[in-house]
Amino acid sequence: MESTTTSTSRPERPVAIVCVGLAGAGKTTLMQQIYAYLHQKKEPPYVVNLDPAVTNLQYQANIDIRDSVNYKKVMEEYGLGPNGGIMTSLNLFTTKVDQVMNILEKRAAPDPEKPDRKPIKRILIDTPGQIEVFLWSASGSIMLDSLASSFPTVIAYVIDTERTTSTATFMSNMLYACSILYRTKLPMIVVFNKTDVKDAEFAKKWMADYEAFREGLTQDENSNAFGGVEGQGAGTGYMGSLIDSMSLTLEEFYRNLNVVSVSALKGTGIDKFFEAVKEKADEFEKYYQPELDRRRAERDENKKKQREKELEKMMKGMSMGGTASSSLLGDTTYKEDDDMEPLSPDDEAEDDFDDEDDREGLQARYEAAMRDQQDSTGADASFAKYLHTQRD
Incomplete structure (x- = not known):
């Protein structure tokens, strides 16, 4: 039936x-x-x-x-x-x-x-x-x-x-x-x-x-x-x-x-x-x-679990400290826009997350946002996009 x-x-x-x-x-x-x-x-x-x-x-x-x-x-x-x-x-x-x-x-x-x-x-x-x-x-x-x-x-x-x-x-x-x-x-x-x-x-x-x-x-x-x-x-x-x-x-x-x-x-x-x-x-x-x-639902669930594993791995990598993170990323930091222009020193200061947010609080807010948006296209957004919205 x-x-x-x-x-x-x-x-x-x-x-x-x-x-x-x-x-x-x-x-x-x-x-x-x-x-x-x-x-x-x-x-x-x-x-x-x-x-x-x-x-x-x-x-x-x-x-x-x-x-x-x-x-x-x-x-x-x-x-x-x-x-x-x-x-x-x-x-x-x-x-x-x-x-x-x-x-x-x-x-x-x-x-x-x-x-x-x-x-x-x-x-x-x-x-x-x-x-x-x-x-x-x-x-x-x-x-x-x-x-x-x-x-x-x-x-x-x-x-x-x-x-x-x-x-x-x-x-x-x-x-x-x-x-x-x-x-x-x-x-x-x-x-x-x-x-x-x-x-x-x-x-x-x-x-x-x-x-x-x-x-x-x-x-x-x-x-x-x-x-x-x-x-x-x-x-x-x-x-x-x-x-x-x-x-x-x-x-x-x-x-x-x-x-x-x-x-x-x-x-x-x-x-x-x-x-x-x-x-x-x-x-x-x-x-x-x-x-x-x-x-299809099983594949989606596996993808979700994979994203969560990648997030967890990323957060562990960030916990290594700002110095280690910056050395992995290289000397040049880029804006997330069409022209990909290097950030100015002032922009870099504004973009420092260590002074503004603690890591655990940031992770908790991101995971909450993922749960709220899991049925929308926002559920597939990358962690980098989430950070970008927080800066804006």
Whole structure:
């Protein structure tokens, strides 16, 4: 009941959909189909392309990494291969993440100067086909954390259904999906793409019914899928046992997954995809957002403790005496203004705290001010700024 109240009191925010998938899964084509679907409904999304190596986009990106970073020049300048070039390009682009988030937040809010422009409802994020370059890199983590701190964020993991017909490749994709979920800690949808070529019902059945998967595994073993002599079940050794045990392990994982079947080529299943997105966005607000808030509060508390330790260390250093303090600071004392002019001898005399305040009283007043202002921006002011206000 409490979670519902929190989510309903929060103003409606656009949903960020991050499309990830192995190379050749049809991820960018799916993005184009989603883009067209939303435009048809007169709800144009805000699109961000994070793939610096893509040659031709099938949709119009509002923010494109290629406008900021030249992938080929990065490879030449740093002597990198394709994967290293993509990762370095993402790292360079991540330095602009604050600018990107400011743009997205402005577009998510009504514009008083342009009342006819509707706030965006969905943000689409296209990522490189080299899935590990984005999801297991620092730049990818920063981008996802920044998105999740401002918007409900959903991961759409796109799978090539035609290449998942064997139990071994199916299990590989499911392990990828599991690792993505635990890496990002965000709601995820498994999207079986290319269903115009191969229907995904077999995969859904394998996820829902262990006996059906076990039957498919037995067929693969008998057909020499894992090596051995065909028809003699010679492949029923290590590989079969490993896949069987992993399937049992992932049963709980399957229960909490949203699975949809789509054809990026023909556009079928897109409505079901957005139903799953809506469900996962609600799940984000109900379960993930409180956890993000808790982690943010924990980080703030740690920062506060760190500031208190630094203050205590500083006060101990000041207790060494004026002579020692002045020798550490050097011969020249500067005003805290724009020009940074040296103080005159008269100013230095006025700036002598030993004659005016005792150290213990100053520390007590500073700590009291910190407590009174801990919910305002003044709580983050440095000790030097506090001293400056006392002089003024």
